[in-house]
Amino acid sequence: MSKTSPGNFFEDFTLGQEIVHATPRSVTAGDQALYTALYGSRFALHSSDEFARRIGYPRAPLDDLLVFHVVFGKTVPDISLNAIANLGYAASDFGVPVYPGDTITTSSEIIGLKENSNRKTGVVYVRSTGITERGAIVLDYVRWVMVNKRDPKAPVPDPVVPGLPTDVMAKHLEAPDGVVLSGYDIEQAGSPHLWDDYQAGERIDHVDGMTIEEAEHQMATRLYQNTAKVHFNQHLAKDGRFGRRIVYGGHVISMARALSFNGLANAFRIFTINGGTHAAPSFAGDTIYAWSEVLGKDPLPRRKDVGALRLRTVATKDRPCADFPYKDGEGKYDPAVVLDLDYTVLMPRRG
Amino acid sequence: MSKTSPGNFFEDFTLGQEIVHATPRSVTAGDQALYTALYGSRFALHSSDEFARRIGYPRAPLDDLLVFHVVFGKTVPDISLNAIANLGYAASDFGVPVYPGDTITTSSEIIGLKENSNRKTGVVYVRSTGITERGAIVLDYVRWVMVNKRDPKAPVPDPVVPGLPTDVMAKHLEAPDGVVLSGYDIEQAGSPHLWDDYQAGERIDHVDGMTIEEAEHQMATRLYQNTAKVHFNQHLAKDGRFGRRIVYGGHVISMARALSFNGLANAFRIFTINGGTHAAPSFAGDTIYAWSEVLGKDPLPRRKDVGALRLRTVATKDRPCADFPYKDGEGKYDPAVVLDLDYTVLMPRRG
């Protein structure tokens, strides 16, 4: 029996299958320091223990997207080692905050399978859940990926495509217990603009651009213990479709979130990711820009101190976003767009 | 009202203005590990908790320049986002040591303003102070930067240029309380040369060179949450004056300090930065060399175990320093010089 794992192919998955993913991961202040070095994240909650304590956290929790990447990375060896494309995300709920010292493990359930008409590939829908060592959920999300078949002739089950909530916000909107925004210091947070100041339809150009280097995206992706081959092997990539290593899509999400600080500095936590698309691949040398649109505003039940903003953040490469590039009249993405992310953040309200 | 900050222009500053900078920063062992990875710093006090304890510190404090960069980084969004050049530093006093877990915040006072004759730019003089969560000062320094005007015709106040001490040493020279150098182990520190062995006028070639990579200076500068646009955006830089991203000047200071270990291994703390000039920009691919001159020696009041050395450290690019390149007869820097730093270190004395 071969000692190495070739990863799963489309016909290896079964509906309802449950997978406990390998490599539990204790996260530390070292991971957070690397995250800061990789993206320059400046959201005060994740940067300062003191700031965190003043609004009811015991200390600064890790950046939400660092948690996302660690949970996601675990699923790769079992789910997407033979994937062609990560087609989308939906229904990502962030749970309890994660602190240095916590240990995250991830498990998944296969919730949908649909062979493509060419019979060479199929789409796998999977719900993955990351939990702490105390069993508290830190992230629960759905993604769907196109996975190769080992053998095009292999029989596959009848197609099942799960219904996915398009708006997680409608489901439940509870602010974290114990968090009281009265101690929130807008001067330290870096912006006077609070939940009350944003309007549905408002668009914000995040102005700055950041250029990706090979060493950076490789270090990031390895930090998350994401093993997808396409990110690390130039010897293989040089003969592939793009001739180069592809940047992990999550790296671009984190860059866009860090850039969004300029305009959304008080979006102190990501609450849910409602949906996301990697519209085009990114490569080292690309400069990432971003802009956001406020899709909606929701108060939270029983809370006057904090509200939810639903956002679309669009990232482009090598193209500033002052004119908000997105889709053309036929719904096709502008060729510069690399990311289209629909998510919900928490933001303090005026008292 | 625009949600993004364009940064301040020259005419936005007023004399005496006080600014609390955003993004308090808790520093950790992760930041120190990255600092070591970025520069290879080997000063024993910052490398070993045990070494630190033997001379009276509770544990290894962070590298002084890491503290400098964190304090400096905070000021960028408010002070130098629209800067053309960081003209100089002066009067930097390092205060209490900073340990993992401390949270640093920075505030600034505008102490001078002088429009340039072209009316397009002006020089802003600013005193910035970093403090811990307990209010203890970790760094207090002055810098002056050339900042663009938004509108050349905007009226500006009468020029005020502050008097700056050229020799911080004269001001106060107190060794840190509780620090007793009798436990200092020169074998572990890496050099037998103590304060007594250095002479004013002595010059030391630090021999080695280190090549800068894009990923390294970007990661360093983001670690410090320094947001200056010129360091990160190749898409913008390609059409700029240099065609490339400029390396944060502080990155070169840290490289020079790390290189200076070979010759100054017992310079266990930076006490003050008396003045500094970035003589030329550095770019990825440049190899940094350095040499130092002992400008002066001062005993400390009531201390026989430790003395102060005033140093000039000069860094060059792509040019070894065996012949101590500096200025020509007209006071113009050798074209290879990138940094001219005048600072004071503490060093153990023979008992």
Added chain:
Amino acid sequence: MSKTSPGNFFEDFTLGQEIVHATPRSVTAGDQALYTALYGSRFALHSSDEFARRIGYPRAPLDDLLVFHVVFGKTVPDISLNAIANLGYAASDFGVPVYPGDTITTSSEIIGLKENSNRKTGVVYVRSTGITERGAIVLDYVRWVMVNKRDPKAPVPDPVVPGLPTDVMAKHLEAPDGVVLSGYDIEQAGSPHLWDDYQAGERIDHVDGMTIEEAEHQMATRLYQNTAKVHFNQHLAKDGRFGRRIVYGGHVISMARALSFNGLANAFRIFTINGGTHAAPSFAGDTIYAWSEVLGKDPLPRRKDVGALRLRTVATKDRPCADFPYKDGEGKYDPAVVLDLDYTVLMPRRG
């Protein structure tokens, strides 16, 4: 007296000489995070405090090779600053596990000296030992390096070549006290293959490749405070034998170990390094692949829960290892081979 150290030349060493190396190093969670980012290591013992506790460790110890590199790095300024080549390793015993917060110091004894016939160089055999602040040995190993003479005419002592054990396993095979593998979770560890499943002579292709970037190997080597000039200075290297910076051989060892997870996921600790050769230098841009052969299997005395596997791991550059490239009929390495490492790991046994 010059303040800078030129390093030792061959004629500076004496048989039996003992050297205490500079720069004690407290290791932290930050170092482990960087190690993960640099190599993507996924061995569960080093990744998860919870996993470690379940098999008797107080928390996750640092990766064994991170400890190796830190101990090795200390020896460079005294032993190999003027080395031409690191000829080999032998008899490396890993001692107590190292945890964040431990402080490592290294000392060495010169155990052999042999001038080469050209009289320009000689081979230095050195045994180096790393200990914690409590005096516990974390690593004890022998290496031999070819070192330049300062003066070819300098007299040298009679040659002494130490006898080196070729099989450390025979010496002593004690599993760590307190470690009980009954709690070992193969699902979390990522592979069902245990000690019982491997056979002497079995060969495993580790499948994946990882491309080296300049920023990565520089950051790694500086993290270990390894000061060898050849790794950092492109300005000097451009006129040298290879025209470029040479990657620290230990960086390739760590890449090979990380790649070996796919096939050897349950090799939870490195026990000894029996011998090692850097068959060719590596450079940025090289893609490292690896394969392993099981050289032997040994039970441990009084232990039914854990056994030792002796392995050869061979790393190549720009050449996949499906056909196990190694040596030709005359014992010469395949030109793609960069590393030949003979080491012993611990692996759980079926109950």
